[in-house]
Amino acid sequence: MESDEIIRLIQLRLTGELTPEENNKLECWVSESAVNRDFLHVVLQEKLLSREYPLYHAIDEEKAIRRFEATIGKHKRKYISFKHILRAAAILVWPLVMVVVWQWNAPQPENSVTETIVPGSSRAVLTLAGGEQVELTGQTEQEILVAPEIEVRQKAGMLAYDMKGGERIGRGGQNVLATGRGGEYRLILADGTRVFLNAATILRYPVVFDDEVRRVQLEGEAYFEVAKDSGRPFVVETTGMEVKVYGTSFNINTLRINEIQTVLVEGSISICSVAAGREYRMCPGQLARWDKISSSVKLQEVDVSLYTAWKEGVFRFSRERLEEILGILANWYDVEVLYQNQEIKDLHFSGYMERYERIETILKALEEATGVHFSVWGKTITVSK
Amino acid sequence: MNQIEKEFIERINQKQVGVYRDLFRMFYRYLVLYAMRYVQLQEPAEDIVQEVFVGIWKGNREYNSFYGFRAFLYESVRNGCLNYLKHKKQEQRYWEYVKSIEGGGAAENENYALIREEVYRQLYQVIEELPEGCRKVFEQHLAGKKNEEIAQLFQISVGTVKSQKKKAVRILRERLGNLYLLMVL
Numbered sequence: 001m002e003s004d005e006i007i008r009l010i011q012l013r014l015t016g017e018l019t020p021e022e023n024n025k026l027e028c029w030v031s032e033s034a035v036n037r038d039f040l041h042v043v044l045q046e047k048l049l050s051r052e053y054p055l056y057h058a059i060d061e062e063k064a065i066r067r068f069e070a071t072i073g074k075h076k077r078k079y080i081s082f083k084h085i086l087r088a089a090a091i092l093v094w095p096l097v098m099v100v101v102w103q104w105n106a107p108q109p110e111n112s113v114t115e116t117i118v119p120g121s122s123r124a125v126l127t128l129a130g131g132e133q134v135e136l137t138g139q140t141e142q143e144i145l146v147a148p149e150i151e152v153r154q155k156a157g158m159l160a161y162d163m164k165g166g167e168r169i170g171r172g173g174q175n176v177l178a179t180g181r182g183g184e185y186r187l188i189l190a191d192g193t194r195v196f197l198n199a200a201t202i203l204r205y206p207v208v209f210d211d212e213v214r215r216v217q218l219e220g221e222a223y224f225e226v227a228k229d230s231g232r233p234f235v236v237e238t239t240g241m242e243v244k245v246y247g248t249s250f251n252i253n254t255l256r257i258n259e260i261q262t263v264l265v266e267g268s269i270s271i272c273s274v275a276a277g278r279e280y281r282m283c284p285g286q287l288a289r290w291d292k293i294s295s296s297v298k299l300q301e302v303d304v305s306l307y308t309a310w311k312e313g314v315f316r317f318s319r320e321r322l323e324e325i326l327g328i329l330a331n332w333y334d335v336e337v338l339y340q341n342q343e344i345k346d347l348h349f350s351g352y353m354e355r356y357e358r359i360e361t362i363l364k365a366l367e368e369a370t371g372v373h374f375s376v377w378g379k380t381i382t383v384s385k
Numbered sequence: 386m387n388q389i390e391k392e393f394i395e396r397i398n399q400k401q402v403g404v405y406r407d408l409f410r411m412f413y414r415y416l417v418l419y420a421m422r423y424v425q426l427q428e429p430a431e432d433i434v435q436e437v438f439v440g441i442w443k444g445n446r447e448y449n450s451f452y453g454f455r456a457f458l459y460e461s462v463r464n465g466c467l468n469y470l471k472h473k474k475q476e477q478r479y480w481e482y483v484k485s486i487e488g489g490g491a492a493e494n495e496n497y498a499l500i501r502e503e504v505y506r507q508l509y510q511v512i513e514e515l516p517e518g519c520r521k522v523f524e525q526h527l528a529g530k531k532n533e534e535i536a537q538l539f540q541i542s543v544g545t546v547k548s549q550k551k552k553a554v555r556i557l558r559e560r561l562g563n564l565y566l567l568m569v570l
Contacts (some may be wrong), residue, residue, distance in 0.1 A: 003496070003499075003500055003503075006500060007504050007507070010504050011504055011507065011508050011557075011561050012557075012558060012561060014504070014508065015508065015512075015527075015554060015557055016554040016557065016558065017554075035497070039497055039500075039501075043501065043504065048505060049505070049508065050527045050528050050529060052505070053509060053512065053524060053527055054528075055418060055421065055427075056414050056415070056418055056509045056513065057513060057524070058427075059413075059414045059417050059418075059427070059431075061409060061410070061413055061414055064409060064413055064431065064434075064435065065405075065406065065413075067435060068409070068435060068438055068439065071435070071439055072439065072442055075439075075442075075443065230516050230517035230518070231517075267514070268556075283559055283560075284560075303388055304389070305388060305389065305392055312401075
């Protein structure tokens with residue numbers, strides 16, 4: 001029997017009851033050798049769980065992470081100064097290299113104009129409670145006054161509402177962060193929850209959370225890592241459907257044509273269909289597909305990395321329809337897609353490519369795999385077969 | 386190795402920024418406990434585990450498998466403990482402990498050792514992530530307290546204690562019931 005299975009059976013035996021089938025499996029393993037039998041005997045006898053669990057619980061993990069980050073921060077600074085020395089030497093070599101590279105990359109004549117299409121980048125627009133708008137990019141660093149006496153830090157593609165030394169209390173009104181096409185942005189909310197917004201996404205959230213429940217509204221796609229707070233559930237509202245969060249990481253996407261997809265990476269959430277008044281509890285590794293028309297929910301086991309690859313900078317498609325794929329590319333590269341005929345939309349494609357890549361590379365791969373042809377004019381792509 | 390375990394190892398090898406948080410979430414507390422079995426005190430145990438993690442960040446090692454990576458973690462922590470005890474002139478304690486837990490010395494013992502650690506590591510983590518009320522009740526149950534004692538302690542009804550225990554067992558079963566979760570754990 002595989003180690004993983006044995007581990008699980010022993011864990012269940014230590015904390016509860018085994019089903020007759022599980023009991024048989026364990027007995028079977030025990031009877032295979034004396035070593036197995038002795039091993040189980042020791043584990044059941046030692047009562048390690050009751051002795052050690054309180055110690056486990058008392059260890060401050062967050063503090064340890066901060067300590068680690070501080071340590072590696074100091075190390076990084078050492079490495080950076082070393083790089084400066086190298087850079088001085090490199091400058092002498094650079095002009096030679098530049099000439100060679102330029103010749104090799106001489107522009108080819110193209111029958112399409114593609115210089116205006118660029119991949120997405122870190123940018124968004126923040127709208128404050130009073131209606132004022134602030135543009136955010138990946139480069140700027142500033143403090144923004146979002147409410148009377150409440151300042152938040154903006155730095156390197158991330159906006160942080162949390163505070164060291166405890167959560168803010170009081171009132172701050174609602175803020176709205178919108179990425180628009182070709183944008184992406186990271187956010188840390190007042191309770192420490194981390195959110196990564198994909199392109200064409202809008203998130204509405206309070207500057208300071210309520211006492212009873214933490215509510216945000218989402219249109220688009222975002223990856224959430226929800227800060228643990230068992231006293232206050234975290235709820236993500238979308239049109240017609242809500243996600244109630246009991247702990248940690250998941251991805252929600254409302255941009256697909258017919259459904260809202262929610263993928264749970266770890267922790268525990270449930271999907272609530274507002275109209276139907278039903279709640280569906282999800283397990284990690286599951287995808288919930290909420291049908292926009294019928295409001296019905298289907299759950300299935302999936303490879304979650306397929307749905308969260310975007311936040312690692314990668315597009316992953318698994319037998320995906322061309323229409324959905326080009327829809328995703330359109331949001332990221334901010335282009336428009338026109339189809340010569342309807343059948344093309346149903347062609348399937350599986351693949352894996354970098355999100356910060358030029359669109360031409362991706363289109364070429366799609367052409368080779370599906371046999372379609374793309375012609376690009378300005379920011380419009382026409383698909384034909 | 387399932388897909389997620391494979392990707393975790395890839396992320397570790399590529400030194401991807403976000404992977405260290407996962408490393409902490411999955412291994413930190415348990416490795417500190419593991420070290421405490423040798424060095425007794427929490428503070429030096431935490432120092433040792435921090436050093437191991439910083440070593441992973443700094444180093445150039447490529448890990449081939451999730452199994453190998455875990456074995457490496459435990460070994461590194463053991464070495465850190467030995468160094469600490471040597472420094473404190475207490476090596477004797479280390480060798481006594483080693484003898485007490487590792488009877489034979491056969492190669493396959495390493496597999497059993499890893500199984501034992503994983504049984505507890507994942508279990509502690511899943512218990513820790515139970516909803517708070519449920520977790521508190523279950524913690525007392527693990528400590529051997531009876532339902533009536535737990536009810537008294539938290540000023541709740543015996544019925545509530547029973548249902549919280551049932552809930553804990555159900556959630557444990559769900560979370561431990563999917564090989565997928567090995568990565569998550």
